[in-house]
Amino acid sequence: MSEGMQYRISRARIFLFFTYFIVIAVAAVLPILFKVTFFYYASYYVLYFIILSEAWNIFGGYCGYVNFGVAGFAGAAAYTDAYLIKIGVANFTTALFCGALVAVFLGLLLGYCTLRLRGDYFSIASVALATIVQMIIISRPELGGGLGFVIPMPEPPQPYTTFVEFLFVVMVVIASTSVLISWKVAKSWIGMGLVAIKDDEIAAETLGVPTFRLKLLAAIISALFIGLAGATLPSYVIYLDPYSSMAIEVTVTTLASAYLGGLGFWYGPLVGASILGTASRVCTLTIGSEFNVLVIGIILVVTIMIAPSGIVGAIKKRVKEGNR
């Protein structure tokens, strides 16, 4: 590696860390200055899908292992969080991390059982896991069964007047951390190993890449952020039910965001989820939620058909051709 290259990388790193803290600082101050509650309500979903698709991209995009159970992981985390708050053993932060831990446990369980096999098995088991989590929750009366339950609205900490403002700050922190981790993974030996696995798993294994451990690590990082996002849901919706919190809509929007933005780029899902999260809210409000899922499904299929590398990939290709 030449000196100039090293200099460039470290400059990018400083720039990124700087941006990270600026974004968080701005987000922390914004609710105190601007009291537009609707904005914080609306931006929750966009941030939610940014986290989900960035997390999904770490395993699905870098490594090529598709997780179809995003809704199941997020739902399990959400229910853990809500149950702990409801029975009164945990405050907001503790419950948040407990929820994420449950998602990590599920990821570990699923990964340990299926990641030694071919890639399909992980995908299939994740679909089945999502269904099973939903069925278990529906059948348990203490979790509200099919009716769901209401959790008490937590008190916002001092400078913020409503809880959703505080939640906005929390979501920005999680989302920017997920982007940062995503970047960090992509540029480190972990990301290189994951890409090697995606290209040719057997060749990577022969060259000494610890494929199983790397895949498990990626699955855990992915599940951690999905869990963190899911665990914030109860404090936002207040009324949690198994059908809407674990709807297939969550999985489809996550996948479509990652594909629309650019699969395998660390900032791809950020772009995709910003566009699709906004579009999805607008669709839900104007034409109804079932049409919204249909539209997003069509967007997903059309993206794969015409631009498999997404917006970021298409722009990068255009720039490369322009330079030539």
Next chain:
Amino acid sequence: MITAETLLTALMFGVFLGGFYGLMSTGLSYIFGLMGIADLSYFGFLSLGGYATYLLCIAAKLDPIIAGLLLFPLFFLIGCLKYFWFNKVIEGKHGAFSLTTGYVLLFGLLIITEMCIYVRWGITEVGVLTTYTMQTITAGPMRLPLRLILPFIVCLVLTTMLYLLQRRTFLGIVMRGLALDELVLSCSGCNTFRIKMIIFGISSGLCSIAGGLLLAIQPINPFVGRMFIGLSFAICVLGGMGNIFGTLAAGIFFGTVENLASVLVDRVLGSAILFFAALLLLLLKPQGLFRR
């Protein structure tokens, strides 16, 4: 209190339902076992098959099982078109078959199929009341419903036919060859594109038959297919990936275990136990219980 009669009845229910599971998974086994594509859109087509059968039943006053069989050619064509499209988008553009993108594409197709049905007919369950829906036959201490026995017989007959197709015809030999080595097959002068198209066609055609049988067994909703995803893949793997009778046996095994567990433990917990048992079996015996 669980009596011996309850257990025996649950066992028989499991066997009959297992026959249906077996036939349903055979269609998947054709794609997943022979071609190695985990086709999630199969389950959307299952719902589609159920609804198409329902429409035909209502329009022509037919029995759902017969209607499902009549729709086979139409679904065969749809399946061929699906492969044509899949090949153009994935296998053509990405050179070799790209696992991730292909799965997500088929997943998108699943969502679109389900949502189209949902937008048109809503979440309300639809069902067909036939002459035998409420009838039972008494065998010893058990009372067995005809709505489970008739589909079971159809499943046995169809499975035998598919087995003969796979073992006794030239097409079957070529299909089994595809599972072993596609390159060698194409080197020996076989048009693999056409064979894959036929496999997709048979698989989708089985969706309409399975949909008809499902309609005879229970009312259906747009998302009925999704409930079977985990179960069906587990049956495929344990049945030995493309082994027709193995798939049927695995289906009956899972049906029995699920029904017994739901009687002995709890309905939902039974399915959860089944899922984790399948996961564990996959960890311990990834090659399945039966030979390919």
